[in-house]
Amino acid sequence: MVSEHASAQILVASNRGPVTYTLEENGELTAKRGGGGLVSGLSAIGESDGESALWVCAALGDGDREAVRRGVGEPGVRMLDIDAGSHEGVHADAYNGIANSVLWFVHHMLYQTPLEPAFGAEFRAQWAAYETYNRAFAEALAESAGADAAVLVQDYHLALVPGMLRELRPDLRIGHFSHTPWAPVDYFRMLPDDIAEQLLRGILGADRAAFLTGRWADAFTECCVAVLGGTSGTRIGVHGLGADADFLRERSRRDDVEERLVALREQIGGSGNRKVIVRVDRTELSKNIVRGLLAYRQLLEDRPEWHERVVHVAFAYPSRQDLAVYRDYTAEVQRVADEINSRFGVAGWTPVVLHVKDDFARSLAAYRLADVALVNPIRDGMNLVAKEVPVVSDEGCVLVLSREAGAYEELGDDALVVNPYDVTGTASALHAALSMPTEERAERTKRLAAAATALPPAQWFLDQLRALRA
Structure with missing residues (x-):
């Protein structure tokens, strides 16, 4: 359902946002803006046709979290303090426990397989945090997106967001972009079967899933065919990011x-x-x-x-x-x-x-x-x-x-x-x-x-x- 406050026509979602806050010793917050393709792309949108754009990101440090608590923010940026309230530790478990210690290792084929991975109770607890973290993004995007808005979800940190968002807002045009390689089928299937299926279905909640090279796009498609039987109508694209x-x-x-x-x-x-x-x-x-x-x-x-x-x-x-x-x-x-x-x-x-x-x-x-x-x-x-x-x-x-x-x-x-x-x-x-x-x-x-x-x-x-x- 569209929130009465929803207005953004173009939304980007990523773990790290375009601005970071530092809490100074005197209690003041200072902001530092980043660069890169997403920043320049969103700037080009705003300048060209006046469409409202919003970047949804996570509060990553003490300065960011304090900015959220104080209601300090930059125009066009919505920062989420996912650890607020009863969710303390969720970001650390989702980010370090799953995104960087499991998904990154799978897609870059980094495991020393005689010893790792071993997906036990700790992994399952961290996976629950990853789900919570992704759901927080999906809910924020659903609240902020105007009717028929375009949402571009970024990377392995947010692989479940497209599917979750699709359930909340079927009217949206949803894209997902993977900035990493994608693991070949045999390596990807090291993940528990239900987790492998959940990850693929999460990304296939998007209208379009895109990758940096044809090789990674093909590997994703092959995983979908092996695990799910196909890509469920999601379009696959390739965009090779260049230097500025x-x-x-x-x-x-x-x-x-x-x-x-x-x-x-x-x-x-x-x-x-x-x-x-x-x-x-x-x-x-x-x-x-x-x-x-x-x-x-x-x-x-x-x-x-x-x-x-x-x-x-x-x-x-x-x-x-x-x-x-x-x-x-x-x-x-x-x-x-x-x-x-x-x-x-x-x-x-x-x-x-x-x-x-x-x-x-x-x-x-x-x-x-x-x-x-x-x-x-x-x-x-x-x-x-x-x-x-x-x-x-x-x-x-x-x-x-x-x-x-x-x-x-x-x-x-x-x-x-x-x-x-x-x-x-x-x-x-x-x-x-x-x-x-x-x-x-x-x-x-x-x-x-x-x-x-x-x-x-x-x-x-x-x-x-x-x-x-x-």
């Missing part, structure tokens, strides 16, 4: 990036004559940072001619440090980097320059310096770093790219493609990339940048909206 060329080129020329360039060149040393291999990742288990470092170590072992002539600039920004397995992985990244520097480093040459503090300006500076970009995930829905570096690189760069990244579908022809588990093969690809003639490198970079920016973020969002309404 205009923003990246402008942002990478600002003063703070120039300052980081000077500092990085000093750390690299060698009077500007050293080649630079760059990687920029969060310390996700799926990003494969450790094997990337092992491949670099193998390069230095096999090709001593690169000693003192190359530096690996590796940015591994902390992620999900509230989960022990992520803390352990971050520590292993640091250990391997230290081991390489201890073994090969000499006065005036530090083989690995590792930074773990998130700094976007420094990332852009590294993009500009890159002779080689190493993007070797075990599995990745897309990987925007692979698309951003060729756009920003000053002298052109060679992309060493895992065939398991979604970006491989668009960039594979002009990258050096690797098996992410093959350390020796990745080391050989790094050598080939470092040795590539300047002219070939420049031509590849030009083609990579064109493919990477074919569907910029605002257009990516608008295409989904148009397809949903078609």
Whole structure:
């Protein structure tokens, strides 16, 4: 039933919203707005035709929750304090217990299967929290959406929302977009049968389910056929999110990036004559940072001619440090980097320059310096770093790219493609990339940048909206 207060014609639902609040020591709240495809897409909607838009998201930290309690908010944003009242702990169980420790692991195929997963009573309790969390979003969307509104639900955190919302508001046009890979049938069916069915039926509550690549869309369809017998009339779409060329080129020329360039060149040393291999990742288990470092170590072992002539600039920004397995992985990244520097480093040459503090300006500076970009995930829905570096690189760069990244579908022809588990093969690809003639490198970079920016973020969002309404 449509609420008398419902008015929004375009709604986005996601775990993380476009704004975060920080509670200062003096009790004041400060807001920080984010960026990305959804933000620019919704902005384009509002500017173009005056349709009212609303973003529904979760309160993620103390500042967000305090903002909800005080009734502080941004125009066009509805933030939900899902842990309020009798639901304390629901968000943590849904987000860490299910979304990040089960669904993420399934879709990225990360389980060590002799020991995990083991779906027992704790999992069932956390699954109940995931249902509660999704229902809170579905109810908020049902209350806020105007008649025949378009609702775009985002990602694995909210896989049950389309089905729940369909029951509450059959008049709505509902889309779901998966930003991760989708697991192949045999891996997906590790989930308990009833949970696998519930997840698929949740997404199939949407009029349209969309994915970053054809590979992930096909895997979803195959799961639906195996578990349910088909996709129940839900349309399947593919939208390969691209890099925002205009923003990246402008942002990478600002003063703070120039300052980081000077500092990085000093750390690299060698009077500007050293080649630079760059990687920029969060310390996700799926990003494969450790094997990337092992491949670099193998390069230095096999090709001593690169000693003192190359530096690996590796940015591994902390992620999900509230989960022990992520803390352990971050520590292993640091250990391997230290081991390489201890073994090969000499006065005036530090083989690995590792930074773990998130700094976007420094990332852009590294993009500009890159002779080689190493993007070797075990599995990745897309990987925007692979698309951003060729756009920003000053002298052109060679992309060493895992065939398991979604970006491989668009960039594979002009990258050096690797098996992410093959350390020796990745080391050989790094050598080939470092040795590539300047002219070939420049031509590849030009083609990579064109493919990477074919569907910029605002257009990516608008295409989904148009397809949903078609």
